[in-house]
Amino acid sequence: MACSATAKIIHNPLVFSSSRSAEKYESCCKISGRSSLGSKFLGKKLLSAKSAISPASRRSGAVVAVSSDIVKEKKVKSGSSAASNLLITKEEGLVLYEDMYLGRAFEDMCAQMYYRGKMFGFVHLYNGQEAVSTGFIKLLKQEDCVVSTYRDHVHSLSKGVPARQVMSELFGKTTGCCRGQGGSMHMFSKEHNVLGGFAFIGEGIPVATGAAFTSKYKREVLKEDCDEVTLAFFGDGTCNNGQFFECLNMAALWKLPIVFVVENNLWAIGMSHLRSTSDPQIWKKGPAFGMPGVHVDGMDVLKVREVAQEAIGRARRGEGPTLVECETYRFRGHSLADPDELRDPAEKARYATRDPITALKKYLFENNLANEAELKAVDKKIDEIIEDSVEFADASPVPARNQLLENVFADPRGFGIGPDGKYRCEDPKFTEGTAQV
Amino acid sequence: MLGILRQTVVAKLNHALNCEQGIGAVALRAYSSSSANKMTVRDAINSALDEEMSADPKVFMMGEEVGEYQGAYKITKGLLDKYGPERVVDTPITEAGFTGIGVGAAYHGLRPVVEFMTFNFSMQAIDHIINSAAKSNYMSAGQISVPIVFRGPNGAASGVGAQHSQCYAAWFGSCPGLKVLAPYSAEDARGLLKAAIRDPDPVVFLENELLYGESFPVSAETLDSSFCVPIGKAKIEREGKDVTIVAYSKMVGFSLQAADILAKEGINAEVINLRSIRPLDRSAVNASVRKTNRIVTVEEGFPQHGVGAEICATVVEDSFEYLDAPVERIAGADVPTPYAANIERMAFPQVEDIVRAAKRACYRSR
Numbered sequence: 001m002a003c004s005a006t007a008k009i010i011h012n013p014l015v016f017s018s019s020r021s022a023e024k025y026e027s028c029c030k031i032s033g034r035s036s037l038g039s040k041f042l043g044k045k046l047l048s049a050k051s052a053i054s055p056a057s058r059r060s061g062a063v064v065a066v067s068s069d070i071v072k073e074k075k076v077k078s079g080s081s082a083a084s085n086l087l088i089t090k091e092e093g094l095v096l097y098e099d100m101y102l103g104r105a106f107e108d109m110c111a112q113m114y115y116r117g118k119m120f121g122f123v124h125l126y127n128g129q130e131a132v133s134t135g136f137i138k139l140l141k142q143e144d145c146v147v148s149t150y151r152d153h154v155h156s157l158s159k160g161v162p163a164r165q166v167m168s169e170l171f172g173k174t175t176g177c178c179r180g181q182g183g184s185m186h187m188f189s190k191e192h193n194v195l196g197g198f199a200f201i202g203e204g205i206p207v208a209t210g211a212a213f214t215s216k217y218k219r220e221v222l223k224e225d226c227d228e229v230t231l232a233f234f235g236d237g238t239c240n241n242g243q244f245f246e247c248l249n250m251a252a253l254w255k256l257p258i259v260f261v262v263e264n265n266l267w268a269i270g271m272s273h274l275r276s277t278s279d280p281q282i283w284k285k286g287p288a289f290g291m292p293g294v295h296v297d298g299m300d301v302l303k304v305r306e307v308a309q310e311a312i313g314r315a316r317r318g319e320g321p322t323l324v325e326c327e328t329y330r331f332r333g334h335s336l337a338d339p340d341e342l343r344d345p346a347e348k349a350r351y352a353t354r355d356p357i358t359a360l361k362k363y364l365f366e367n368n369l370a371n372e373a374e375l376k377a378v379d380k381k382i383d384e385i386i387e388d389s390v391e392f393a394d395a396s397p398v399p400a401r402n403q404l405l406e407n408v409f410a411d412p413r414g415f416g417i418g419p420d421g422k423y424r425c426e427d428p429k430f431t432e433g434t435a436q437v
Numbered sequence: 438m439l440g441i442l443r444q445t446v447v448a449k450l451n452h453a454l455n456c457e458q459g460i461g462a463v464a465l466r467a468y469s470s471s472s473a474n475k476m477t478v479r480d481a482i483n484s485a486l487d488e489e490m491s492a493d494p495k496v497f498m499m500g501e502e503v504g505e506y507q508g509a510y511k512i513t514k515g516l517l518d519k520y521g522p523e524r525v526v527d528t529p530i531t532e533a534g535f536t537g538i539g540v541g542a543a544y545h546g547l548r549p550v551v552e553f554m555t556f557n558f559s560m561q562a563i564d565h566i567i568n569s570a571a572k573s574n575y576m577s578a579g580q581i582s583v584p585i586v587f588r589g590p591n592g593a594a595s596g597v598g599a600q601h602s603q604c605y606a607a608w609f610g611s612c613p614g615l616k617v618l619a620p621y622s623a624e625d626a627r628g629l630l631k632a633a634i635r636d637p638d639p640v641v642f643l644e645n646e647l648l649y650g651e652s653f654p655v656s657a658e659t660l661d662s663s664f665c666v667p668i669g670k671a672k673i674e675r676e677g678k679d680v681t682i683v684a685y686s687k688m689v690g691f692s693l694q695a696a697d698i699l700a701k702e703g704i705n706a707e708v709i710n711l712r713s714i715r716p717l718d719r720s721a722v723n724a725s726v727r728k729t730n731r732i733v734t735v736e737e738g739f740p741q742h743g744v745g746a747e748i749c750a751t752v753v754e755d756s757f758e759y760l761d762a763p764v765e766r767i768a769g770a771d772v773p774t775p776y777a778a779n780i781e782r783m784a785f786p787q788v789e790d791i792v793r794a795a796k797r798a799c800y801r802s803r
Contacts, residue, residue: 147541178577178580181576183576188576196569196577196581198568199568203537203565206534206537206541207544207565207569210539210541211541211545213542213547217542220523221521221523246529247538250531250538407574407579408574408614413669416716416719417670417720421724423669424716
């Protein structure tokens, strides 16, 4: 039972520790009247549903709650033998570990660089939430799209944007992935299909829905062979925003290939999720719009991966969207400027014991998938990559003067016609930054 | 640097360049068209949409009532039957949501045309127009361009009240990254919309509900399917030498009527149809002021921070010595639009207001 000194909130223990404790289990309920949506998903191997809700609201007929306890169940069943019962192979395990460690080490380096003055403005770090990014994004192809919020460094890294480019972007150098023009909150990469990086929460959700719309359009109208999926990442605060609901509606209505991933870290800057939401169980909002809503322990990368596999598979097969609520936590404040005074230290300590990287390490050791030396080698490799990215960013040049006016338009004639009657962009001085604008 | 820029521009914009060159060749003829063909603005927009959708399968329409209802103002009539519901998408009433979906689709390679039932409703989606459409090419350093068109009726209609009558030209016109167009005639509507759909950047296309039914003569060139009007160039609707009247959208019609009245009184007015609010054709306005030495700006929108204010600033900055009289600025009244017909009429510029202002500009130095 957690009581924070200042906020005086009694946190419902079910919400927090639900994934590990053996709570009430109940069988999955079909979404009423929408069996075509529900049955294929529920008919899959997964599992007994577990609901993290109080008994009173359990039996609302139109609710589907599925949570993945594969890890726990399989561990119980298989004991110490049979590698075939494991969720991941050694290679996959190392990939997951490497990606999560990359995310963590990168964000820690960001904090250092910020306090040394190399990075500036708003920087929002992802420490603690790595399991969500790794669990989902490592299942994607290059053509699949990721849309995120301002907490987007690790999503970009997981999707494949080189650490060098992300670090340079944060330093505001011209070698950054957006040539220094975007910054921490606006990571874009056409090559890796990272469609941003948005400062307004909720802004990315319709954009992601649009990318999913494109995928469906390409298949049905342009008759291309396209099964691209889009992932939209956003937080608990966003789930009270109108655009979220508008897009849940349209995505389900048009059966778009999208997965809505809620990174519920319980806090929107200093506003607790429980203080701001009438019904804090976000996964329930999916079935209200006709799509499955799933709750998963976001501190366990293997559980996230299982659910992700199912949701992404659904989208790829054309069965429509899924809403996945990942219960996770950010170890640092909202941003590097946030003094983080409202969160109870006991709550932070409790989540620190559930560190996703430590948990995965433990799993790998216990199941003999990797040993200490191999993981240390991965750590070393990543540390070197991060050091190199900092050196690279330091050594890179700042944008040249003429870059100020570049890329405002794809068609630079949009700057209009100058006093001499010709298009401004045809003036040789225009891009030198010396022409009058 | 410029060389690379130019090559990129040429490579990407061959199509648009071709159509601009085409216009260069026919521009003179278009001004003095003698064709007997007439076309309403509604048909002009409909035909432009039809031709662009047929030319490029990536173009699609999205908005409230654009499909089965044939368009709230019947602009998209017939398009659903021709192109099917995947390309003419009826949306729920979710401006923020569907505008964002359009932007996301544009990020990822399609060319959406998003209709707002009126631009007043664009305020519910303005975050997406500005933050995720206009700014994205810049924030992504050119990786993500947004070839989207936002269109719909703008400005006052008749008796629709304060929440349905605002003109958004000034608001959108102040945003870098956007192109803002305001057609007047059928030729403008057709040419500018085609240019807008072919343009790789976000374009806000401000139509006017009261102009939809008006007929204009159109030349054979206008009816050609590759017809385009260049973005950023104003049109001199009527040449003159005594005073310049600058307007856009419906006010061009009023200005032309005012010019006829002024001509009977011996004042030869030059009427400029801006066509493009952003980029503003400052050189055309200044060239005209240097010829006539007097200028009147006319707009429907609110006066403070309006398009007229910008034109006044540009004329004072570039052609101060040429001005023989202060800039006359006519705008809508600084009030939310009333409902009652008589005071609504007072809230927007009328022909007599333009005539009066032009006379003031001409007599002041005497």
